[in-house]
Amino acid sequence: MCAICGLVHWDETPVRPEVVKAMRDVMANRGPDHAGLWMGEGVGLGHRRLKIIDLSTQANQPMSNENGTLWVVYNGEIYNFPELTRELQAAGHRFVSHSDTEVILHGYEEWGEGVVERLDGMFAFGLWDATRRRLLLARDRFGKKPLYFTVQGRRLAFASDIKAFRENPDLTLNINPAAIDCYLHHLGTTQEQCIYREVQKVRPAHYGVFTAEGCRWVRYWVPPFGQKQALREPEWLERMEATLRRAVRRRLVSDVPLGAFLSGGVDSSLVVALMSQVSGGPVRTFSVGFREEDYSELRYARMVAARYGTAHEEILLQPDVLGILPALVWEYGEPFGDSSAIPCFYVAQAARRSVTVALTGDGGDEMFGGYDIARAAWAAWWYERLLPRPARSVLDKGLLARENVRHIRWLRKLGTVAIHANSEPAIRHSLSMAFGPREKALLYRETFRQMLDGSPALEVFERWEKELAALHPIDRHLFMTLVTRLPNDYLVKVDVASMMVALELRSPFLDTAMAELAGAMDPLCKVRHGRRKYLLKKLAARHLPHEVIYRRKQGFALPLEHWLRREWAPWLRRWLPGGHLVGTGWFDASAIHQLIEEHASGKADHTHRLWALIWLELWWQMFVERTLKPTDRLDIGA
Numbered sequence: 001m002c003a004i005c006g007l008v009h010w011d012e013t014p015v016r017p018e019v020v021k022a023m024r025d026v027m028a029n030r031g032p033d034h035a036g037l038w039m040g041e042g043v044g045l046g047h048r049r050l051k052i053i054d055l056s057t058q059a060n061q062p063m064s065n066e067n068g069t070l071w072v073v074y075n076g077e078i079y080n081f082p083e084l085t086r087e088l089q090a091a092g093h094r095f096v097s098h099s100d101t102e103v104i105l106h107g108y109e110e111w112g113e114g115v116v117e118r119l120d121g122m123f124a125f126g127l128w129d130a131t132r133r134r135l136l137l138a139r140d141r142f143g144k145k146p147l148y149f150t151v152q153g154r155r156l157a158f159a160s161d162i163k164a165f166r167e168n169p170d171l172t173l174n175i176n177p178a179a180i181d182c183y184l185h186h187l188g189t190t191q192e193q194c195i196y197r198e199v200q201k202v203r204p205a206h207y208g209v210f211t212a213e214g215c216r217w218v219r220y221w222v223p224p225f226g227q228k229q230a231l232r233e234p235e236w237l238e239r240m241e242a243t244l245r246r247a248v249r250r251r252l253v254s255d256v257p258l259g260a261f262l263s264g265g266v267d268s269s270l271v272v273a274l275m276s277q278v279s280g281g282p283v284r285t286f287s288v289g290f291r292e293e294d295y296s297e298l299r300y301a302r303m304v305a306a307r308y309g310t311a312h313e314e315i316l317l318q319p320d321v322l323g324i325l326p327a328l329v330w331e332y333g334e335p336f337g338d339s340s341a342i343p344c345f346y347v348a349q350a351a352r353r354s355v356t357v358a359l360t361g362d363g364g365d366e367m368f369g370g371y372d373i374a375r376a377a378w379a380a381w382w383y384e385r386l387l388p389r390p391a392r393s394v395l396d397k398g399l400l401a402r403e404n405v406r407h408i409r410w411l412r413k414l415g416t417v418a419i420h421a422n423s424e425p426a427i428r429h430s431l432s433m434a435f436g437p438r439e440k441a442l443l444y445r446e447t448f449r450q451m452l453d454g455s456p457a458l459e460v461f462e463r464w465e466k467e468l469a470a471l472h473p474i475d476r477h478l479f480m481t482l483v484t485r486l487p488n489d490y491l492v493k494v495d496v497a498s499m500m501v502a503l504e505l506r507s508p509f510l511d512t513a514m515a516e517l518a519g520a521m522d523p524l525c526k527v528r529h530g531r532r533k534y535l536l537k538k539l540a541a542r543h544l545p546h547e548v549i550y551r552r553k554q555g556f557a558l559p560l561e562h563w564l565r566r567e568w569a570p571w572l573r574r575w576l577p578g579g580h581l582v583g584t585g586w587f588d589a590s591a592i593h594q595l596i597e598e599h600a601s602g603k604a605d606h607t608h609r610l611w612a613l614i615w616l617e618l619w620w621q622m623f624v625e626r627t628l629k630p631t632d633r634l635d636i637g638a
Contacts, residue, residue, distance in 0.1 A: 003047070004073035004159065053253070055099070056097065104127065125137075180195075184457075185457035188335070244539075251508055265297060285304075286308065287347065322568065340484070361507075448586035472523045537549050
């Protein structure tokens with residue numbers, strides 16, 4: 001794992017090395033083991049290294065080919081690099097290191113841009129071709145590793161962290177209101193909208209070729225949900241086990257100690273089970289929990305740890321964790337409203353004391369239908385099949401009207417199904433939104449509304465829906481989750497939280513072969529009879545206790561609902577309605593006050609909305625007003 005950055009000037013002005021160094025070193029936590037720099041004609045590349053494979057200096061970056069015509073800075077792990085190395089050696093290429101970085105250089109010499117499609121792993125890289133004076137920027141299939149860029153005039157800058165651009169005095173950075181609208185909807189900015197107008201993200205499964213004349217983009221992979229295979233259940237189970245076991249084995253290659261996050265859920269528990277079997281020795285496992293038992297899965301993690309004899313460590317979080325928030329706001333760089341970033345950071349911090357690499361269960365829910373909305377998609381499929389459209393219309397306008405479903409639990413569930421069956425794509429795929437149109441209408445003042453062009457938070461769904469019309473509703477949901485929620489939220493969370501402490505995370509469920517297997521499955525193998533992850537849980541039953549598998553899903557979130565209602569409520573009343581966001585004239589103070597009071601009284605659950613506003617207020621103080629430092633600690637008792 002590493003951090004990368006670079007500058008390319010096609011206007012023939014020199015690149016200043018001190019600027020590249022400043023961009024590089026603001027990301028030092030991502031790569032504490034080595035700082036590298038290369039300067040060429042109108043080009044500068046910077047690299048911070050975290051040593052994982054080939055700990056020698058020969059694997060340092062920026063790295064070049066034999067004659068210095070190609071230079072690369074790369075962040076990630078290529079799991080098939082041994083196979084690619086052998087193939088390239090057979091073609092006559094000579095390797096001087098044992099690192100996966102060198103595969104990119106020789107692969108580009110052999111296959112050109114086609115090298116990107118051959119890489120199986122998590123990666124983001126910039127490759128400078130001095131002969132053609134062009135830059136190749138590429139990102140892995142799921143967007144596990146971040147890569148930002150900005151083109152301003154005839155100059156380009158790229159980096160692993162958006163904060164790096166703030167270190168370049170030649171760049172213009174203006175706040176993007178559309179990104180704030182997206183953030184309040186999704187609890188994170190999207191691949192299409194960065195917090196600065198001038199900055200973009202290289203999208204997952206894309207690469208771009210930049211020259212003085214412009215840029216050409218290629219989408220080299222799409223989640224493969226179209227081609228189905230008709231296999232019986234036992235055959236699917238055997239293929240799932242073999243594919244996941246292989247994915248785990250490939251992620252155990254390391255020259256430094258490794259372990260695993262063990263939440264107590266099905267996915268991470270299954271990864272730990274297979275790690276224990278493949279490695280042949282005790283696995284180091286790490287879990288986080290809370291005093292509030294409704295949110296804590298520690299007892300299930302202990303069952304798995306006991307079964308496989310892992311070296312297990314637990315972290316118990318208390319309400320005072322809010323103090324770490326300024327440091328997190330700084331590291332994320334953009335507004336990020338997923339509260340599980342906090343437990344993710346603390347478990348990463350604990351793990352880093354004894355390992356440098358950890359495996360996770362990320363991707364299991366997205367591949368195999370683990371979220372409630374996947375079950376809603378299954379139910380909506382039946383709802384559409386069993387009820388003719390006129391009958392559905394009567395239900396939608398009468399019994400399932402919004403004022404009814406808000407107060408009656410079983411009607412609320414049926415209402416969710418009806419929305420999934422009948423709504424526009426943008427609404428159907430955003431049922432878990434924090435601020436919907438109604439809430440935004442109360443929060444936004446006219447000044448902010450006028451800055452928005454349409455509904456940027458919903459446009460991404462409408463764009464993808466056109467490509468997915470032929471898919472089963474369950475597959476449509478899973479595809480949409482893979483291309484929106486996964487790269488915009490979950491992968492951002494684990495990447496930033498882990499790289500704060502220079503810990504590399506690897507996700508066997510996000511193996512390319514696992515994605516292709518999941519895409520080939522009948523969607524009813526994933527959600528059947530209302531049961532999520534139907535076949536994956538059957539596979540897990542071979543390795544895990546029944547109590548771990550068949551229980552209510554808890555997730556990896558803080559008990560914020562209770563903390564915001566009790567311990568944090570007085571501080572919230574004093575601090576948030578009078579903050580900088582209200583001072584901009586963009587947001588309405590009375591709407592924020594109403595959210596706080598309705599939540600505190602138990603009248604409504606505004607957990608996600610309040611947390612989104614807390615993070616956004618802190619982000620504004622830190623990056624716009626510059627009145628908050630990463631080293632400051634919030635004192636909620638003050």
